[in-house]
Amino acid sequence: MKKFLLTNKIYxxxxxxxxxxxxxxxxxxxxxxxxQKEEGGQVLGISEEYREESSRNFLPTxxxxxxxxxxxxxxxxxxxxxxxxxxxxxxxxxxxxxxPSSDYVFVDKNSKNIQAIASITxxxxxxxxxxxxxxxxxxxxxxxxxxxxGGRIYxxxxxxxxxxxxxxxxxxxxxxxxxxxxxxxxxMTEEEFVAKMNEKAQELGMTNTNYVDPIGISSFNVSNAxxxxxxxxxxxxxxxxxxxxxxxEYYFKxxxxxxxxxxxxxxxxxxxxxxxxxxxxxKTGYIEAAGFCFAGIFKNHDGREVVSVVLxxxxxxxxxxxxxxxxxxxxxxxxx
Numbered sequence: 001m002k003k004f005l006l007t008n009k010i011y012x013x014x015x016x017x018x019x020x021x022x023x024x025x026x027x028x029x030x031x032x033x034x035x036q037k038e039e040g041g042q043v044l045g046i047s048e049e050y051r052e053e054s055s056r057n058f059l060p061t062x063x064x065x066x067x068x069x070x071x072x073x074x075x076x077x078x079x080x081x082x083x084x085x086x087x088x089x090x091x092x093x094x095x096x097x098x099x100p101s102s103d104y105v106f107v108d109k110n111s112k113n114i115q116a117i118a119s120i121t122x123x124x125x126x127x128x129x130x131x132x133x134x135x136x137x138x139x140x141x142x143x144x145x146x147x148x149x150g151g152r153i154y155x156x157x158x159x160x161x162x163x164x165x166x167x168x169x170x171x172x173x174x175x176x177x178x179x180x181x182x183x184x185x186x187x188m189t190e191e192e193f194v195a196k197m198n199e200k201a202q203e204l205g206m207t208n209t210n211y212v213d214p215i216g217i218s219s220f221n222v223s224n225a226x227x228x229x230x231x232x233x234x235x236x237x238x239x240x241x242x243x244x245x246x247x248x249e250y251y252f253k254x255x256x257x258x259x260x261x262x263x264x265x266x267x268x269x270x271x272x273x274x275x276x277x278x279x280x281x282x283k284t285g286y287i288e289a290a291g292f293c294f295a296g297i298f299k300n301h302d303g304r305e306v307v308s309v310v311l312x313x314x315x316x317x318x319x320x321x322x323x324x325x326x327x328x329x330x331x332x333x334x335x336x
Contacts, residue, residue, distance in 0.1 A: 078102050079336040088325035093291060093312025096225035097326050099336065100233055100305055106330050111225040114208050115311060118285030119174045119265075120228060120295055121216030123235045125183060126171055128196045128214075130240060132186040136164040139255055140185045148176035150217055154262055155181070160255035168250045171241065173262035174284060176215050183214040190214065204230055219289035225309040228295050232307055236281045236297055245281035267320045268296065276301035277331055286316070294319040298327050306330055 079102055087107065094115065097107040105111075142159045154175050155161065163185055169178035183193045194211050201209040201223075209223040209231075223231075235241045248269050250262045265284040272279035282296025291312035298306045308327050313319035 116290035118290040119216040120285040146181040
């Protein structure tokens, strides 16, 4: 009997301690997990904010997912980290790497920050233009009000080109004058065209976006990485845009018979496809207020898409290098 009582005196405190540890352990797991939940149901994976709160990269296990809610997770498409390679270094002002099929965020740095977006604007311009296209083969004559300084000039006052040439110059070469002419070809004033761009942004749920010109030369053309991820998915659903932004170069002739060639501003088109991953399309941008920017969507051999938005890089190569490094890291380290 004394032995039994002694044993109880020893085991009861230990049992109580174990219960407390399990209780608080569950609390801490739930607290860590809550960091993963973002507004709008997104799951936050590896992020700048998360690193500040935890020294480990928490990813829910299958058991965790079932415990919470099958409605919250797409169980079939939820990314699992299969290798533990560290996230590549990235120094751009805003970075957002995202899986649209699972609503999972792999990398998030300042994705909600509103900033100038430069020529990424032209994606919205293309979308609004396509809803008001006067006809691909219609001829447009370049006017004085079409001329915009900045970037390479492909067209001059009095040049006559097809509407489809303006469209390609805008998205392939990011030509400012061609983009202004493209918007003007619809018969709308610039103010009317920009109003439709803002209406479209609101329709798509891009609540942090505002346009003041169709080109991207104004620092008041603003958005954030999350809104641009929405825009990318929308525009690349369109076959005309998708087929255009993947061209490495564009050859055309003016009505007068002058041959011209324009090269893509997207350096990643010379790298992809690689290792089973293809670039579905993207858009560059630069003005001083925006820094060097790139937004694109990638797809691997399993059909898994990754949206990448890199804004505010310090030099033109950084935006491409960081995009390539981070997208490659995602496909190398996650399975879904």
